[in-house]
Amino acid sequence: MSSRNKKSKKKEPSDLTIYVVGVGGGGNNSIDRLSRMGVYGARTISVNTDKGHLENKKADKKMLIGLSKNEGRGAGGNPAIGEECAEAASGGFKKLFSDADLVFLTTGLGGGTGTGAAPVITRIARKCGSMVIGIVTLPFSVEGTRKKLAWRGVERIESYANSTIILDNDKLLEVSPDMPLDQGFGMMDSVISNLVKSVTETITRQSLINLDFNDLRSVLGGGGYSTLMVGEAHSKDPKKVVKNAEGNPFLDADYQGAKKALIHLTGESKGLSVKKMNDIVGMVTSKLDPDASVIAGARIDHTCKKKIKMMAIVAGLEKRSISPVMEKEGLSEVR
Numbered sequence: 424m425s426s427r428n429k430k431s432k433k434k435e436p437s438d439l440t441i442y443v444v445g446v447g448g449g450g451n452n453s454i455d456r457l458s459r460m461g462v463y464g465a466r467t468i469s470v471n472t473d474k475g476h477l478e479n480k481k482a483d484k485k486m487l488i489g490l491s492k493n494e495g496r497g498a499g500g501n502p503a504i505g506e507e508c509a510e511a512a513s514g515g516f517k518k519l520f521s522d523a524d525l526v527f528l529t530t531g532l533g534g535g536t537g538t539g540a541a542p543v544i545t546r547i548a549r550k551c552g553s554m555v556i557g558i559v560t561l562p563f564s565v566e567g568t569r570k571k572l573a574w575r576g577v578e579r580i581e582s583y584a585n586s587t588i589i590l591d592n593d594k595l596l597e598v599s600p601d602m603p604l605d606q607g608f609g610m611m612d613s614v615i616s617n618l619v620k621s622v623t624e625t626i627t628r629q630s631l632i633n634l635d636f637n638d639l640r641s642v643l644g645g646g647g648y649s650t651l652m653v654g655e656a657h658s659k660d661p662k663k664v665v666k667n668a669e670g671n672p673f674l675d676a677d678y679q680g681a682k683k684a685l686i687h688l689t690g691e692s693k694g695l696s697v698k699k700m701n702d703i704v705g706m707v708t709s710k711l712d713p714d715a716s717v718i719a720g721a722r723i724d725h726t727c728k729k730k731i732k733m734m735a736i737v738a739g740l741e742k743r744s745i746s747p748v749m750e751k752e753g754l755s756e757v758r
């Protein structure tokens with residue numbers, strides 16, 4: 424790894440340079456939501472080939488790419504165009520990431536810009552010495568052939584990123600089958616922004632139990648696929664927090680093979696006792712590989728109103744644990 428990554432090991436949390444980058448329409452919508460919520464200690468960046476969409480979204484910095492190729496009209500569902508536009512803007516990305524320690528890169532896979540440009544941007548950020556965590560959504564099956572394209576994007580991003588967190592839109596429909604698409608996208612935007620905010624602020628702000636950058640690196644630094652479990656329940660019932668999270672997975676994967684996890688809890692100070700935290704962490708850990716290494720962080724949030732909220736990044740999933748899904752999507756045909 425580069426000297427910058429070694430250097431960041433010694434940095435104070437407040438000195439870390441963290442970027443949250445959204446690529447393409449879906450990615451920009453997630454960034455818009457996160458920018459409106461506010462995230463302490465990180466800068467939000469929106470990247471798109473679509474000028475009109477980009478102009479209407481909130482972000483600390485906006486980067487229109489490929490203007491000379493497509494006149495700001497988007498990549499029209501073609502990842503090759505998205506890729507070309509990102510390559511043409513590589514100088515801008517190198518400059519942007521020259522001081523980066525940690526980059527969250529989020530995109531809705533299946534269209535042209537996100538699927539084509541996100542792998543290029545991931546590669547450049549890594550080359551600049553930053554840790555990169557990809558957070559990608561797979562399209563709803565009703566979106567047709569986009570799902571195959573998306574899986575190809577996942578593989579390309581995974582080949583460069585430190586970790587790739589996969590969230591499958593279809594899993595939302597299993598929980599709420601009649602959910603309209605736009606509501607589903609909105610829910611994913613909210614999941615993504617909460618994930619980035621929780622992880623970033625547990626590093627950059629004083630928390631009940633802090634995570635530091637090295638904790639993050641030890642769970643998410645080693646490459647591979649990850650996914651998320653999110654659940655909440657009344658603070659009297661920690662078991663239900665885990666049960667609800669188990670009933671709310673974001674990917675069909677074999678969690679028992681997961682080698683690592685990062686568990687983040689939020690609750691009111693009265694409701695979040697050490698015992699409850701231990702119980703929750705123990706319950707999640709028991710679902711993973713017996714040798715899994717698990718790191719937990721916790722933050723007090725008085726707006727939680729008697730609830731405990733859990734977010735667990737289940738990491739180090741082996742490819743074979745998600746490969747039945749890949750096969751179902753016909754990925755082997757398109758390689």
Ligand SMILES: Nc1nc2c(ncn2[C@@H]2O[C@H](COP(=O)(O)OP(=O)(O)OP(=O)(O)O)[C@@H](O)[C@H]2O)c(=O)[nH]1
Binds near residue numbers: 536
């Ligand atoms: N989370 C989220 N996902 C979205 C949203 N809109 C679309 N998506 C998903 O993202 C995928 C890609 O769509 P876009 O982001 O619009 O595509 P793009 O990357 O901008 O690509 P082009 O428009 O072809 O240049 C879609 O197939 C959806 O599954 C959104 O508002 N939020």
Ligand SMILES: [Mg+2]
Binds near residue numbers: 473498
């Ligand atoms: Mg678009």
